[in-house]
Amino acid sequence: MADLEKYAAPAGTGIGHIHLQVTDLNRALGFYRDVLGFTVTLRFGEQAAFLSAGGYHHHIGLNTWHSRGGRPAQREGMAGLFHAAILYPTRADLGRVLQRLLDHHYPLTGSADHGVSEALYLDDPDGNGIELYWDRPREMWPTDATGALVMYTEALDLNDLLAAGRS
Numbered sequence: 001m002a003d004l005e006k007y008a009a010p011a012g013t014g015i016g017h018i019h020l021q022v023t024d025l026n027r028a029l030g031f032y033r034d035v036l037g038f039t040v041t042l043r044f045g046e047q048a049a050f051l052s053a054g055g056y057h058h059h060i061g062l063n064t065w066h067s068r069g070g071r072p073a074q075r076e077g078m079a080g081l082f083h084a085a086i087l088y089p090t091r092a093d094l095g096r097v098l099q100r101l102l103d104h105h106y107p108l109t110g111s112a113d114h115g116v117s118e119a120l121y122l123d124d125p126d127g128n129g130i131e132l133y134w135d136r137p138r139e140m141w142p143t144d145a146t147g148a149l150v151m152y153t154e155a156l157d158l159n160d161l162l163a164a165g166r167s
Contacts, residue, residue, distance in 0.1 A: 018084040019061035022126045023070045025049060028062045031125050035104050036086070036097065036132075059086075072127035083121065083129030094118060094134045095165020098158065111156040115142040116149070118156055 022028040025046050032038050038051035041058055047065060050058035075082060088094045098120060101108065109129075110121040119133035142150045 017059050017061060019063070020084070020124075020126070020128055021067035021070075022062050022064060022124075023067050023072065024125070025062060025064050025068075027125045031106075032060055032062065035100055035106055037100065067126075073123075073129075074127070075129060081128065083131045085119075085131040085133060088132065088134045091118065091134050091161070091164045092167060093165075094120070094132060095161045095163070097132055097165075098161055099165050102162075111158060113152075113154045113156045115152050115154075118161065120156075 020028075025048070029040070029049055029051075032051050033040055038053055038060060039055075041050050041052045043049040046068075048061065048063040051060040051062070052058050073080070088097065100106075101120070101122070106122065108120055108122050112119050112121075115136075117133045117135045119131050122130050122132070124130050142152070144150050
């Protein structure tokens with residue numbers, strides 16, 4: 001019988017990449033490559049593409065293997081992905097991507113200051129929820145009197161974030 005002791009994933013474990021089914025590969029590339037700025041590292045014709053930031057093999061996979069010409073993602077009343085989160089290294093980087101979204105007239109579905117992070121929310125062209133965010137340094141995370149983490153959702157000052165992206 002397997003050992004059923006409590007297991008904790010090791011520190012440093014992370015989510016390596018997302019792979020999304022899309023209905024139109026070129027339209028999806030127009031968003032992930034042309035708006036968000038990811039670089040295509042490999043493409044299989046009109047069937048699939050893999051994109052990266054900073055030369056990694058891929059952070060985002062896109063394919064039309066079972067979804068070409070299909071319906072957009074449904075989040076209401078169905079189980080499935082709520083959103084994929086893309087972590088930016090600095091607040092200035094998040095401010096720059098916000099400016100790109102505005103320049104491309106790409107709509108946000110929301111934004112928030114969570115205390116530990118600041119986040120922008122939007123849907124990709126196929127209706128997949130996307131969170132673009134940066135984490136504050138751990139020493140800035142809010143805690144209560146006992147030292148327990150206190151996360152919250154408050155309004156994010158988008159103008160201040162844009163100013164950070166210009167600095």
